[in-house]
Every structure is written in C-alpha cells, then in structure tokens.
Amino acid sequence: xxxxxxxxxxxxRNNSTLQSRSxxxxxxxxxSGGGHxxxxxxxxxxxxxxEVTFVTVHExxxxxxxxxxxxxxxxxxRWTKIALLKAAGRLAWIVWNEKPDIVVSTGAAPxxxxxxxxxxxxxxxxxxxxxxxxxxxxxxxxxxxRCADLWLTQWPHLARPNGPHYTGSVL
Amino acid sequence: xxxxxxxxxxxxxxxxxxIDEWAGAHGRTDVFAQTGPSDYHSKHIRAERFIDPTEFRxxxxxASLVISHAGMGSIITALELGKRIIVMxxxxxxxxxxxxxxxxxxxxxxxQGCIMVAFTEHELVDKLDQxxxxxxxxxLSALASPRLIxxxxxxxxxxxxxxxxxxxxx
Numbered sequence: 001x002x003x004x005x006x007x008x009x010x011x012x013r014n015n016s017t018l019q020s021r022s023x024x025x026x027x028x029x030x031x032s033g034g035g036h037x038x039x040x041x042x043x044x045x046x047x048x049x050x051e052v053t054f055v056t057v058h059e060x061x062x063x064x065x066x067x068x069x070x071x072x073x074x075x076x077x078r079w080t081k082i083a084l085l086k087a088a089g090r091l092a093w094i095v096w097n098e099k100p101d102i103v104v105s106t107g108a109a110p111x112x113x114x115x116x117x118x119x120x121x122x123x124x125x126x127x128x129x130x131x132x133x134x135x136x137x138x139x140x141x142x143x144x145x146r147c148a149d150l151w152l153t154q155w156p157h158l159a160r161p162n163g164p165h166y167t168g169s170v171l
Numbered sequence: 172x173x174x175x176x177x178x179x180x181x182x183x184x185x186x187x188x189x190i191d192e193w194a195g196a197h198g199r200t201d202v203f204a205q206t207g208p209s210d211y212h213s214k215h216i217r218a219e220r221f222i223d224p225t226e227f228r229x230x231x232x233x234a235s236l237v238i239s240h241a242g243m244g245s246i247i248t249a250l251e252l253g254k255r256i257i258v259m260x261x262x263x264x265x266x267x268x269x270x271x272x273x274x275x276x277x278x279x280x281x282x283q284g285c286i287m288v289a290f291t292e293h294e295l296v297d298k299l300d301q302x303x304x305x306x307x308x309x310x311l312s313a314l315a316s317p318r319l320i321x322x323x324x325x326x327x328x329x330x331x332x333x334x335x336x337x338x339x340x341x
Contacts, residue, residue: 036243042313043323046321132272170315171247171315
C-alpha cells in the first residue's frame with residue numbers, strides 16, 4: 001500500500017513535468033520606443049525557450065522580431081492622461097487575450113501598465129529599469145518595481161537590498 | 172559620411188542648427204540628419220524627420236561619425252556597430268525634454284570613455300573640428316551582459332532570483 005502510494009505520487013510528478021515541457025512558457029515583452037526597445041532586444045536571448053509576443057509603439061519595429069507575435073500600443077506618459085487611458089485599455093485587452101505566464105518590460109509607461117495587468121492576471125513580472133536612469137530610477141520604475149517579482153537596475157550604485165537588484169547591464 | 176539623429180520624441184533644433192552651420196563653414200556635403208518633428212530648414216545638410224529602424228541602422232553603419240542627443244537608442248546602436256559617437260544632451264530648461272536625465276546619462280557614459288559628450292553648441296563645434304577619421308572603435312557584442320541574461324533566464328525558468336552565491340525565492 002505504502003509502495004503504491006509512493007509510486008502514484010511519483011507518476012503524477014512525472015506527468016506534470018512532461019506537460020510543462022510540452023507547453024512553452026508564454027512571455028509578453030513590452031516596451032515603448034527608441035532606447036527602451038533597443039534594450040529589450042538586447043535581452044531577448046533570455047527568452048529563447050519561451051513563446052514570445054512583443055508589444056511596442058512603432059509598426060516599423062515589427063521587422064526586427066520576425067516570427068514573433070507583435071502588437072502595437074500607443075505611446076503615453078504620465079503627462080498625457082487620455083493617451084494613458086487609451087494605452088491602458090489596449091494593454092488590458094492584450095494581456096487578457098494572451099494570458100502570459102511572464103510579463104517583462106524595459107519601460108516606460110506601456111510597460112508599467114502591462115506589468116500591472118499581468119500581475120492581476122497572475123503572471124510573474126520582470127522590470128529592467130532603463131540604463132538611461134543613472135541618477136535615480138525612472139518614475140514608472142520606482143512605482144512598478146515594488147510589485148515586480150524580479151526588479152533590476154543597470155547601475156550598481158542604484159541597487160538596494162530589497163530591490164532593485166543589479167546583475168549587469170544591456171551593454 | 173556623418174549621421175546626425177535626435178530620436179523620435181521631439182525637436183532638438185539646437186543640435187541640428189549647430190551641425191548645419193558647421194557643415195556650411197567647412198564645405199561638408201556628406202552630412203545626413205534625422206531631425207524629428209522639426210520646422211528648421213537646413214541649408215547645408217540633407218535632412219529627414221523620421222526614418223525606420225532598418226534605415227537607421229544602415230545610416231549608422233555607413234557613417235564614420237554619429238552625432239546625437241543623449242538617447243539610449245542612438246548610443247547603443249552606434250556602439251553595437253562600432254561607431255564613434257558625439258552626444259549633446261537635451262535640456263529641460265530649453266524645452267527639449269521633460270527633465271534633465273540626458274545630462275546625467277551623458278556624464279556617466281563619458282566617464283566610462285565609450286562616447287564623446289558636448290554639453291554646449293560651442294563644445295560640439297570644437298569636437299567636430301577635432302574629429303579625425305581614425306580607427307573605428309571595437310563593436311559591442313549584440314547582447315546584454317551574460318550575467319544579466321542568465322539572471323532573467325533563471326527567473327523565467329525557475330521563478331528564482333539568483334545573485335552569485337545568494338538565492339532569493341520569489
């Protein structure tokens with residue numbers, strides 16, 4: 001009896017391992033334009049075992065991530081409330097539609113919103129603060145960092161014991 | 172070929188005007204500028220408001236010198252393609268950005284010696300005058316630091332955050 005229970009439990013564990021291997025982790029990678037997007041591309045090697053969907057603000061970026069699902073969102077910042085609301089609506093829909101396991105962002109506002117919605121939907125979240133923020137964290141980075149599961153800065157002098165952590169930069 | 176770029180966020184005519192006048196004074200006809208949403212009419216350089224990222228990379232690749240605002244997109248692309256770059260930070264007091272973070276970025280990168288920085292138009296002209304076409308710097312690898320990649324990958328695969336010998340369960 002004891003033996004069979006052990007066997008049964010072992011069998012279950014094996015099944016679940018097989019299942020998680022056959023379904024790839026769904027990862028949503030979100031950024032605004034310019035430097036944020038360039039930094040996201042420089043860490044995409046870390047996502048190579050995942051099914052990656054990109055979300056960004058310029059249609060012309062699509063050609064840089066061939067073979068991946070690609071969504072557009074309007075850019076916004078905290079000074080443009082209407083644009084922010086519009087972006088929030090769009091990102092809520094994208095996150096609902098994709099149901100990612102992981103949401104990762106290099107900033108700025110669209111990434112902040114995506115991480116918040118992702119977290120509400122039970123995804124694990126990663127925030128890599130932009131290397132441009134050398135004196136202090138970005139506003140969105142400082143707010144979201146506290147609810148990102150992995151919160152990283154790219155400057156050692158900005159790291160703190162409870163995050164953000166420093167483990168290298170995109171350069 | 173010199174390629175000047177101000178990114179996509181807003182005009183930075185102070186940079187474009189300085190380069191335009193410098194090109195005129197030195198008879199340079201090989202300068203191309205991406206000017207953003209600008210109404211400045213350049214007299215000596217070719218200009219376009221926006222270009223797509225593929226053309227952007229081509230322009231950087233073809234250039235012997237890149238001049239830009241202190242935006243990370245321009246800086247990283249120039250370093251990836253092994254190009255010398257002079258940056259001039261945007262200033263909030265002149266309405267060129269929402270804050271002065273470009274000043275701090277430019278200072279920090281200049282300290283590391285990988286870019287040249289002009290804090291004023293005058294310094295930019297000096298740096299352009301001094302610029303000699305010499306050996307190009309080494310190209311940056313196309314990826315972030317291996318330790319950063321591995322931290323992110325480990326977190327994606329295991330949900331754990333690992334720093335050197337220290338493990339933090341999430």
